[in-house]
Structure formats: C-alpha cells, structure tokens
Amino acid sequence: MRKSRAVMGNLLPFIIAIIFIFPIIWMLFVSLKPQGLGISNPLKWFLPPYTFTNYVHIIADFQVLRWLLNSLFVGIVTTIITLIVTSLAAFAISKINFQYKKFIFIFFLIGLMVPGEATLIPLYQIAQSMHILDSYIGLIVPGIASPLGVIVLKSFFDSVPKEVIESARMDGCSLFRIYYSIVLPLAKPALASIAIFTFIGSWNNFLWPYMITFSDHLYTLPVGIPVFNSNYSQDYILPMTVNAVSSIPLIIAFFFFEKQIVKGISFSGIKG
Amino acid sequence: MRNKRISGNIKAIPFLLPFFVVYVLFTIWPIIKGLQMSFYDWSIIKKIRFIGLENYAQMLHDPDFWASLWHTTLFVLFSTPTMVILALVLALLANKKSKLQAFYRGAYFLPTILSVSVISYLAIFMLQPYSGFINSFLHLIGIHAEPFWMAGPHLAWVSIVGVTLWWTVGFNMILFLAALQDIPDYMYEAAKIDGATRWQLFWNITLPQLIPVGRIILLLQVLASYKIFAQIMLITNGGPGTSTRPIIQYIYQTGFHKYNLGYAATMSYGLFVILLILSILQLKGQTSQGGES
Numbered sequence: 345m346r347k348s349r350a351v352m353g354n355l356l357p358f359i360i361a362i363i364f365i366f367p368i369i370w371m372l373f374v375s376l377k378p379q380g381l382g383i384s385n386p387l388k389w390f391l392p393p394y395t396f397t398n399y400v401h402i403i404a405d406f407q408v409l410r411w412l413l414n415s416l417f418v419g420i421v422t423t424i425i426t427l428i429v430t431s432l433a434a435f436a437i438s439k440i441n442f443q444y445k446k447f448i449f450i451f452f453l454i455g456l457m458v459p460g461e462a463t464l465i466p467l468y469q470i471a472q473s474m475h476i477l478d479s480y481i482g483l484i485v486p487g488i489a490s491p492l493g494v495i496v497l498k499s500f501f502d503s504v505p506k507e508v509i510e511s512a513r514m515d516g517c518s519l520f521r522i523y524y525s526i527v528l529p530l531a532k533p534a535l536a537s538i539a540i541f542t543f544i545g546s547w548n549n550f551l552w553p554y555m556i557t558f559s560d561h562l563y564t565l566p567v568g569i570p571v572f573n574s575n576y577s578q579d580y581i582l583p584m585t586v587n588a589v590s591s592i593p594l595i596i597a598f599f600f601f602e603k604q605i606v607k608g609i610s611f612s613g614i615k616g
Numbered sequence: 617m618r619n620k621r622i623s624g625n626i627k628a629i630p631f632l633l634p635f636f637v638v639y640v641l642f643t644i645w646p647i648i649k650g651l652q653m654s655f656y657d658w659s660i661i662k663k664i665r666f667i668g669l670e671n672y673a674q675m676l677h678d679p680d681f682w683a684s685l686w687h688t689t690l691f692v693l694f695s696t697p698t699m700v701i702l703a704l705v706l707a708l709l710a711n712k713k714s715k716l717q718a719f720y721r722g723a724y725f726l727p728t729i730l731s732v733s734v735i736s737y738l739a740i741f742m743l744q745p746y747s748g749f750i751n752s753f754l755h756l757i758g759i760h761a762e763p764f765w766m767a768g769p770h771l772a773w774v775s776i777v778g779v780t781l782w783w784t785v786g787f788n789m790i791l792f793l794a795a796l797q798d799i800p801d802y803m804y805e806a807a808k809i810d811g812a813t814r815w816q817l818f819w820n821i822t823l824p825q826l827i828p829v830g831r832i833i834l835l836l837q838v839l840a841s842y843k844i845f846a847q848i849m850l851i852t853n854g855g856p857g858t859s860t861r862p863i864i865q866y867i868y869q870t871g872f873h874k875y876n877l878g879y880a881a882t883m884s885y886g887l888f889v890i891l892l893i894l895s896i897l898q899l900k901g902q903t904s905q906g907g908e909s
Contacts, residue, residue, distance in 0.1 A: 550846045
C-alpha cells in the first residue's frame with residue numbers, strides 16, 4: 345500500500361511532464377520526416393528515416409527566412425529600446441528629487457490597468473494617422489510603451505543606498521554617469537529578466553503585427569506561419585518544420601535563461 | 617530649497633521624456649481616442665459623423681454582442697477553475713524533492729513560451745480527423761471512433777479549453793511555485809514536532825499560505841481569459857458558425873471587416889468596463905474576507 349503510493353507519487357509528475365512536452369517532441373520528429381509520407385501508424389512518426397531537407401527547404405525559402413529575420417530584428421530592437429527608456433524613467437523616479445513625482449508615477453500606473461486589447465482599435469487609428477502602418481516603426485514602437493518595466497526597475501533602483509549616490513555627486517559625477525556606471529550595473533538581474541520577457545513577448549506577439557502588416561516581406565513569424573500553412577495542403581510536414589523553426593530559438597533560450605524567465609513571471613504577479 | 621527642486625525638475629526631464637512620449641502616444645492617447653471614437657459613426661470608408669450615444673444604444677440591443685460576450689463568459693467559467701487548480705497541482709508536484717524536479721518544472725512550463733501560431737497549428741494537426749495524431753493514436757489502441765475535434769460546438773470548446781490549458785497553465789504554476797518556496801521551513805518543522813500528518817500539513821499550512829497568491833492568480837486568469845482571441849481565430853475561426861466566437865473577435869471583425877471602427881471602439885469600452893467591474897468586485901471580496909480572518 346505504502347509502496348504503491350510512493351510509485352504513484354513519482355509516476356504522476358513524470359506522466360504529466362511527458363504529456364506536456366509530447367506535442368513539442370512530436371513537432372520536432374515530424375519536421376525530420378521526408379515529405380509526402382503517408383503515415384497511418386502514429387508511432388511511425390518517431391522512427392527513421394530522418395532527414396534535414398525540410399529545414400534546408402525552409403531556409404532556402406526566402407519568405408520564411410525573411411519572417412524569421414523580421415521577428416529577430418523587431419524583438420531585439422524592441423528589447424533594447426524598452427530597456428533604455430524604462431530604466432531612464434525609473435532612475436528619475438527613484439533617484440532624482442523633482443515636483444509631481446507621485447503624480448507621474450501614478451500616471452504611469454494607469455497604463456497597467458487598461459488591457460491592451462481594449463485599445464487596439466484606437467491604437468490602429470492613431471498608427472494610421474501617424475503613417476506607421478505596415479512599417480518596422482509601427483511594429484516596434486507601440487511595444488515599448490509598457491510601464492511594467494518602469495515599476496520593476498524603480499523598486500530595484502530604490503535598493504541602491506542614497507549614500508552611494510550622494511558621495512558620487514560629491515565627487516562631481518553627472519546624473520547620467522551615476523545612472524550609467526553605478527545604478528545600471530547593480531540592476532543587471534532585473535534588466536536581464538525584463539530583456540528576456542520583452543523579447544519573448546515581442547517574438548510571440550500576434551495580434552498587433554497581424555493587424556498592421558499588409559506586405560508579406562514585413563510579416564513576423566507568428567503572422568507568417570498561418571499564411572504559409574494555409575497555402576500548403578499536401579501534408580503537415582513542411583508546416584510543422586516552420587513551427588519548429590520558430591520554436592527552436594525560444595526553446596534554446598529557455599534552457600539558458602530559465603531562471604530569468606521565471607523571475608520575470610514573478611514580477612508580473614506583483615503587478616496583479 | 618526651492619531652487620534645488622526646480623533644478624531637480626530640469627534634471628529629471630531628459631530621463632523621463634523618452635518613456636513619457638511613447639507612453640502618452642501609444643498607451644494613454646488610445647484610451648482617450650477610443651472614448652472619442654465611441655461617440656462617432658467612425659468608418660474607414662465613409663465620412664465621420666458625431667452620433668452621441670447611438671453606438672452604446674446599438675451595443676445594448678445587439679444580439680451578436682451579447683452572444684459573443686456569453687461565449688467568452690462560458691469560456692471563463694469553464695477554464696478558470698481548471699486553470700487555477702491544475703496550476704496548483706503542478707506546482708505541488710514540481711515542488712516535491714526529486715531528482716527530476718528541474719525536468720518537471722521545465723516540462724510544465726515549456727509550452728508557455730511558444731507562440732500562439734505555433735500552438736494553434738500544433739493543435740490543428742494533432743486534432744485533425746483521419747490524419748491527426750490523436751485520432752490515429754485512438755485507432756492504434758483499438759478505439760475506432762473518429763471524433764471531429766474542431767467541428768461540433770461543444771467539442772470545439774473542449775478542444776479550445778484543453779489547448780489553452782496546456783499552453784498557459786505553466787505561467788500560473790510558476791506563481792504558485794514562487795509562493796510555495798516562500799513558506800518558511802520552520803512552520804512545517806514545528807507542526808511535524810506536534811505530530812501533524814502530511815495531509816494536515818497541507819490543509820493547515822500550505823493551503824492557507826497560498827491563498828493570497830491564489831487570489832492574484834484568479835484575478836489575472838479571469839482578465840486574461842476574457843481577452844481570448846488569437847488561438848480561437850486560428851483553430852476554429854469562431855466556428856462552427858459563430859458558436860465559439862469570443863468578444864474580441866467580434867470587435868475585431870466589426871472594425872476591420874465591416875469597417876465600423878466607432879462601434880468597435882464602443883464595444884472595446886464595454887469590455888473594458890466589464891473587466892474593471894470584475895476586478896473591483898474581486899478586490900473588494902478579498903479585502904472584506906481579509907477583514908474577517
């Protein structure tokens with residue numbers, strides 16, 4: 345009785361784990377199968393023959409490669425600009441003494457309470473009047489306006505002791521110098537979490553890029569995948585390869601940065 | 617002193633300005649603009665015309681609005697309890713001391729980082745009748761049924777809830793896990809000395825300690841579930857018919873297929889007000905309950 349309970353206790357988490365990663369494993373195996381294979385026994389997906397020609401095919405398909413590079417470009421630029429503007433604002437709120445500080449901080453909090461989906465229509469209208477629809481600027485700029493980063497970084501900057509800042513000022517350091525050489529290096533863990541979180545958010549963002557891109561050379565991967573898959577109906581080997589291509593960078597990133605990703609989620613829990 | 621403050625103002629401006637500009641343009645301005653648009657017959661193809669509260673009156677009498685709101689509410693009612701409870705179970709499993717602990721955490725969380733397009737097409741290909749993995753697996757183990765996972769309205773909802781559960785539950789699990797690790801060991805030690813069983817430890821220490829984070833997760837989950845759209849659009853496109861069409865998809869179609877941006881903005885505001893009321897109710901429930909205990 346005791347023994348069977350112990351076995352159950354160890355088996356259950358294992359079985360659930362397998363169920364959770366199974367679709368991803370299956371995707372990777374399907375992407376390694378030669379095209380045009382009629383497979384009726386599902387276990388055959390996992391058995392040889394394997395081939396990398398699907399990947400060659402996808403990389404040689406200029407369109408998919410372009411979408412991949414777009415996603416990469418938009419993700420990296422969004423992340424870098426987000427880090428710069430949010431850390432600058434957080435530094436001002438945490439370390440500079442100015443009027444209406446409380447008011448500004450509360451003003452920044454408002455944005456957290458309004459769900460982005462509720463303002464998509466007016467945002468589209470604004471982007472249209474600014475003539476940034478169907479452009480990289482339109483893909484990037486609205487993504488950097490989230491105040492969550494400011495709030496997380498502010499609480500991090502608050503823990504830098506006042507004395508450190510004051511003695512640096514005595515030595516004639518400019519505020520920007522203090523921001524750049526003292527406060528930022530101390531906040532590296534928070535910056536890393538925000539960076540990874542922003543990048544994943546941008547890499548996976550679907551609705552906004554789907555709404556504002558019309559030219560297929562501007563598509564990001566999440567927008568391109570449905571287009572590619574609906575034009576391709578022979579079997580699902582090539583569509584699954586596109587899925588794999590857009591997931592593998594994230595899966596690799598996940599193994600390297602699991603800690604930071606997990607921390608980033610705990611931050612977003614604070615937000616609630 | 618006064619001079620110092622004013623010089624502080626000037627010094628703060630270059631630091632605040634970049635974020636401030638982007639934030640006002642792309643977060644605050646849309647909120648105001650949306651309210652303005654809701655009072656207009658605002659179309660891409662026709663001339664814009666002020667119509668007062670007409671959009672709001674139309675919304676209250678629009679059966680499609682209420683139907684899609686009802687679908688979304690049903691989805692929230694079915695998915696939220698499973699989403700919170702399964703997240704708690706996974707967190708407990710992944711918190712147990714085991715050689716495979718890191719593997720469990722990683723596996724439960726991994727689907728969360730995939731893009732909505734990827735998980736939607738994974739679902740489509742797995743659930744396809746005749747050639748999908750699930751049905752051919754059923755045949756393999758001797759069940760010769762051919763369920764059309766995405767065709768009947770009920771089964772389509774089951775599929776959508778299942779896929780969303782698999783995709784997003786890891787996020788809630790991480791929040792529970794962080795809270796589990798914050799429970800101080802001495803609480804368990806003390807109870808063990810008093811001879812508490814494992815079940816008693818769970819009921820009297822673990823569960824009460826998790827209630828605050830559980831409430832946050834519940835609120836976040838309700839808000840997130842009301843915004844469901846992309847995976848439905850990709851998997852069933854709201855079908856069969858409009859039986860799985862959620863509110864955001866109806867707003868989207870009104871704006872971009874029927875070009876009625878004013879009415880779409882009005883419904884966005886309607887949704888926003890509903891979410892706001894739900895948040896306030898939930899937060900109020902928390903504080904009044906907190907007062908009792």
